Amino acid sequence: MERTLSIVKPDAVAAGNAGKIIALLEENLRPIAMKMMHLDRKQAEGFYAVHRERPFFADLCDFMTSGPVVIMVLEGENAIARYRELMGATNPAQAAEGTIRKQFATNIERNAVHGSDAPETAAFEISYFFSKLELHSRG
Ligand code: CMP
Numbered sequence: 001m002e003r004t005l006s007i008v009k010p011d012a013v014a015a016g017n018a019g020k021i022i023a024l025l026e027e028n029l030r031p032i033a034m035k036m037m038h039l040d041r042k043q044a045e046g047f048y049a050v051h052r053e054r055p056f057f058a059d060l061c062d063f064m065t066s067g068p069v070v071i072m073v074l075e076g077e078n079a080i081a082r083y084r085e086l087m088g089a090t091n092p093a094q095a096a097e098g099t100i101r102k103q104f105a106t107n108i109e110r111n112a113v114h115g116s117d118a119p120e121t122a123a124f125e126i127s128y129f130f131s132k133l134e135l136h137s138r139g
Contacts, residue, residue, distance in 0.1 A: 001075060001076070001077065001079075002077065002078060002079040002080055002119070002122075003073055003074065003075050003079055003126060003135075004073070004074050004080045004116045004122045005073060005074075005114075005115070005122055005125035005126050005128075006025065006071070006073075006083060006114065006115055007069050007071050007072075007113065007114040007115075008070040008071075008072075008112070008113055009063075009064065009111065009112055009113060009114060010068065010069055011105075011106060011112060012104050012112040012113065013036075013067060013068050013069060015104070017104050017112070018070050021100055022034075022072070024086065025072070025083075025086070028083075029074040029079055029082060029083060030074065030075045030138050031072045032073050032074070032075045032137060033134050033135050034071070034072045034073075035071050035129070035130075036068050036069070036071075037068065037071060037129075038065070038067065038068045039065050040065060041061060041065055043065075044061040044064040044065050045061050048064070063109055063110065071130075073130060073135060075138065080117070080118065080122055083116075087099060087100050087101055087115050088100060088101040088102050090111060091111070092108070092111055093108075100112055100113050101113065
């Protein structure tokens with residue numbers, strides 16, 4: 001059993017697509033925790049700290065603080081890889097048919113969803129937003 005962090009990004013929430021995306025996730029994985037937040041600058045910068053030297057970091061943080069997001073912990077067998085497959089490529093122009101990003105993303109920045117890329121990042125990202133008390137295994 002594995003856990004991963006999912007964020008429905010401001011573009012998808014503003015477009016009214018959060019519910020459709022959550023429904024797709026529920027068909028494949030179990031959400032075990034969920035919250036809506038409007039991130040402030042510090043929260044966004046801390047979450048994306050691994051990208052702080054990248055040229056897109058400031059724009060990414062501007063975008064991620066531009067409106068509310070829906071943050072979830074998803075649980076299931078092989079959850080990290082399965083959710084990444086469901087999301088599709090980071091750049092929606094390269095995302096496969098039927099993936100979330102193919103359906104809902106606009107470009108590499110406004111790409112509808114975030115997902116953890118490895119067990120270590122999932123552990124960091126889950127603990128960044130959720131306390132142990134907020135995580136209820138439904139397995
Ligand atoms: P995400 O999975 O949230 O992790 C980092 C984000 O940076 C990524 O999705 C993209 O939305 C964003 N990003 C913006 N520009 C780029 C870029 N040129 N290369 C990779 N990621 C980018």
